[in-house]
Amino acid sequence: MSDFQSVVAVKLTRKPHRCSHCCRVIQVGESALNIAYRRDGEFHAYYVHPDCDEALRDHCTTYSEFFTDGWPWLHELEKEDLEALRDRHPIAISRLDRSAAPPVNRLGTVSAEQNAINAREREQKREENQ
Numbered sequence: 094m095s096d097f098q099s100v101v102a103v104k105l106t107r108k109p110h111r112c113s114h115c116c117r118v119i120q121v122g123e124s125a126l127n128i129a130y131r132r133d134g135e136f137h138a139y140y141v142h143p144d145c146d147e148a149l150r151d152h153c154t155t156y157s158e159f160f161t162d163g164w165p166w167l168h169e170l171e172k173e174d175l176e177a178l179r180d181r182h183p184i185a186i187s188r189l190d191r192s193a194a195p196p197v198n199r200l201g202t203v204s205a206e207q208n209a210i211n212a213r214e215r216e217q218k219r220e221e222n223q
C-alpha cells in the first residue's frame with residue numbers, strides 16, 4: 094500500500110533525466126514530472142515526461158480493471174495498446190518508436206557502445222576518403 098506520494102511538476106529541468114516511461118532522456122530545459130512515493134516502507138523516485146505520464150494515465154484509467162495491483166511503465170505496454178494511444182498522444186508514443194533515435198545513457202550522453210560505433214564509422218569514412 095502506498096503511504097506517501099508526491100508529484101512535482103518541473104517546468105525547466107536543469108539536469109538531464111531519464112524518463113521512466115519511454116526510457117529516453119528528458120533534456121535540460123524540458124519540463125518533467127518528479128514523482129516520489131513510499132510503498133511498503135521503500136522509497137521510490139523517478140522522472141517522466143508529462144505527456145508520457147498522461148498517455149499511461151489515459152490507458153490505465155480506461156482499462157482500470159486490469160491494473161488493480163499498480164500501473165506498468167508506458168514502455169511495458171503491448172504494441173496494439175500503444176497504437177491505440179497514438180492519436181491522442183502522438184509525441185509520447187513516437188518516443189517509443191524503436192527506430193527514432195540512438196539510445197543514450199542515464200546522464201544523457203552517448204553510451205560507450207554508441208561511441209565505439211561512431212568511432213568505427215569515422216575511421217571507415219577516413220579510409221574511404223584516402
Ligand SMILES: [Zn+2]
Pocket residue numbers: 112113114115116117141142145188
Ligand atoms: Zn517519456
